Amino acid sequence: MSSDSNWLERARAQWLWRGERRPPFADAPASGQVSVWDFPRPPELVREAREIVVLWGHLEVARTCAAWAVRETAHPPTFYLPLADVRPGLLQPAGTGSFCEWKGPARYWNLVDGARRLDQVAWSYPHPLHGAEPLAGCVAFYAHNLDCRVGGSKAQPQAGPFYGGWITPDLSGPFKGGPGSGGW
Known part of the structure; x- marks a missing residue:
């Protein structure tokens, strides 16, 4: 975060x-599809x-009917699952973080099961910014190395490598994250 008091406003603009x-x-x-270009920003x-x-192979990491979908222009939804619906003992702090101009400071998590390990495969917002408060107590997963299912x-x-949205058949794009999409 910047010491400049207007940095957040500029980042959002x-x-x-x-x-x-x-x-x-x-x-x-x-x-039957929804365009990600109809999602708002913020x-x-x-x-x-x-x-x-x-799922991580045959291991069920989480299952819930109480997720929050974060829908943002040009992005497939990112799903935030209650930590209470994640199998206990699998998440370990990754010791890194980032900052989202809409959601606030993020904390990253490793997924560990015995000798198996996926580094920085999940993240959370323990102290979200105003408007993102429902995300406190939830965690999101990158779908790159996991079997993630929606309905x-x-x-x-x-x-x-940075975006965590999940693309499902009910969405139309194109989706931010690919080559040339940096200014979307």
Whole structure:
């Protein structure tokens, strides 16, 4: 974080696309799909009605019907699961963090099961910014090395090493994270 008192305002103001209109390159949603370009910025937090399941091979890491979906312009939703619905003893602090201009300071987690380990595969916002308070007590998982399911559908990970959205068949893009999407 910067010592400049206006840094957060400037960080939030940088985004051109805010869900008010779709850019000309946005895919037209098919029947039953939602365009990620209709999601707002700042993001909205929506209670997810579908069951969310996270598997690491045959090990069930988490299962919940009480997740929050964070929906932000150009991103597939990121699902935040209550820590109470994550199998105890699997998450270990990663000792690193980052900062989101919408959600606040993030804490990262490793997934550890005996000799198996996935570093920085999850993150949380223990002290979220105003507007993101429901995320306190929740954790999100990157889908890159896990089998993540939304309502029974296998989710594909959002491109890029930083973004944690899950792409499901009910979404149309294109999705932020791929080459050339940095300014979206």
